[in-house]
Amino acid sequence: xxxxxxxxxxxxxxxxxxxxxxxxxxxxxxxxxxxxxxxxxxxxxxxxxxxxxxxxxxxxxxxxxxxxxxxxxxxxxxxxxxxxxxxxxxxxxxxxxxxxxxxxxxxxxxxxxxxxx
Amino acid sequence: xxxxxxxxxxxxxxxxxxxxxxxxxxxxxxxxxxxxxxxxxxxxxxxxxxxxxxxxxxxxxxxxxxxxxxxxxxxxxxxxxxxxxxxxxxxxxxxxxxxxxxxxxxxxx
Numbered sequence: 001x002x003x004x005x006x007x008x009x010x011x012x013x014x015x016x017x018x019x020x021x022x023x024x025x026x027x028x029x030x031x032x033x034x035x036x037x038x039x040x041x042x043x044x045x046x047x048x049x050x051x052x053x054x055x056x057x058x059x060x061x062x063x064x065x066x067x068x069x070x071x072x073x074x075x076x077x078x079x080x081x082x083x084x085x086x087x088x089x090x091x092x093x094x095x096x097x098x099x100x101x102x103x104x105x106x107x108x109x110x111x112x113x114x115x116x117x
Numbered sequence: 118x119x120x121x122x123x124x125x126x127x128x129x130x131x132x133x134x135x136x137x138x139x140x141x142x143x144x145x146x147x148x149x150x151x152x153x154x155x156x157x158x159x160x161x162x163x164x165x166x167x168x169x170x171x172x173x174x175x176x177x178x179x180x181x182x183x184x185x186x187x188x189x190x191x192x193x194x195x196x197x198x199x200x201x202x203x204x205x206x207x208x209x210x211x212x213x214x215x216x217x218x219x220x221x222x223x224x225x226x
Contacts, residue, residue: 002160002162004160033213042216042217042218043155043161043204045216048213055213056213058213088158092160105163106153106161106214108162109160110160111158
């Protein structure tokens with residue numbers, strides 16, 4: 001158990017809909033990361049938040065957005081869903097945002113599996 | 118971040134050491150080598166990391182060559198539960214790791 005909690009574990013929805021994925025980081029971790037893993041794309045970094053502020057952005061679509069709340073939990077919002085958005089969405093947390101000292105390994109949750117029909 | 122190259126797949130007999138290579142010939146002096154693994158569709162799991170010295174923890178050992186252009190992850194006594202995709206990642210300061218395609222390790226009974 002990594003200490004990172006993601007809900008829901010499974011979600012089935014239709015094209016055009018909007019969903020929200022939730023992540024609770026490990027106790028004390030200030031950084032939250034979102035990753036998408038689809039069959040043909042591997043693990044793709046989406047976005048990182050540190051203590052409520054966006055720190056880094058990867059290949060995140062404009063239809064997707066995220067935020068980190070004062071209690072440090074994070075939500076990933078996916079809108080106007082398409083079939084290709086079907087994937088596993090992982091959240092990870094770390095204690096730092098990346099200090100260049102080699103610290104800050106990521107702890108991943110078990111993922112939310114999104115199926116768009 | 119420097120690019121890494123790993124073999125797509127490897128087999129290892131149960132109980133034997135599994136040696137997973139990684140090439141990172143463009144690594145720069147302040148970049149760390151990290152290893153993660155992903156068992157089936159579970160969340161990736163941190164294994165070990167290092168800068169230039171060899172490292173060992175309860176899960177594995179990491180051997181980094183003197184020129185730092187390659188490294189080897191060693192699982193000393195592989196078990197069936199070690200069957201997974203292993204990712205070698207080189208990173209600088211930012212923690213937003215970029216995963217490649219990794220090595221699919223299959224431990225054979």
